[in-house]
């Protein structure tokens with residue numbers, strides 16, 4: 001009986017040591033930034049009554065974010081609309097919309113999905129709209145840019161979901177990947193940026209919404 005107790009105790013000590021060592025080595029060092037107040041960008045101030053034509057007629061709004069707090073911006077989020085003559089009989093269809101994200105550095109990337117437009121047989125690289133606690137790691141597909149909304153005349157179009165969503169991203173620093181998320185919200189023509197976080201521990205996943 002004594003021997004069994006001794007073995008169990010020794011096992012506990014070894015096991016505790018390994019657990020402690022493991023958690024110490026793999027601790028997530030999360031850089032979390034809460035944007036106060038939330039920042040909203042829009043290319044449309046208002047719509048003319050009855051016609052629904054956006055005002056101003058052609059404009060772009062964008063914001064850049066420094067994701068790793070090194071003083072250099074890493075990502076651009078933008079919304080824009082523009083007029084392109086197609087038809088005099090239906091001027092409303094002449095106003096087109098684009099909204100998306102672009103990584104400034106080509107070694108960084110955004111979690112995306114492939115959207116296949118069956119009408120035109122064209123693939124679009126669109127944002128992977130993630131939910132809270134979704135894992136952001138090497139299992140996702142990444143691209144340097146992602147479409148949120150693309151409305152064009154007689155061509156492949158896409159419009160992602162409204163409300164809150166998480167953007168997954170990965171940035172490459174010193175040969176290692178760092179995963180992170182940005183909380184955005186879509187409402188009408190508005191794109192709002194609320195929070196973001198980055199796992200400073202290299203090559204470790206982060207969960208959407210994880211702050212520590």
Ligand SMILES: [Ca+2]
Pocket residue numbers: 066067068069070071072073074
């Ligand atoms: Ca940066």
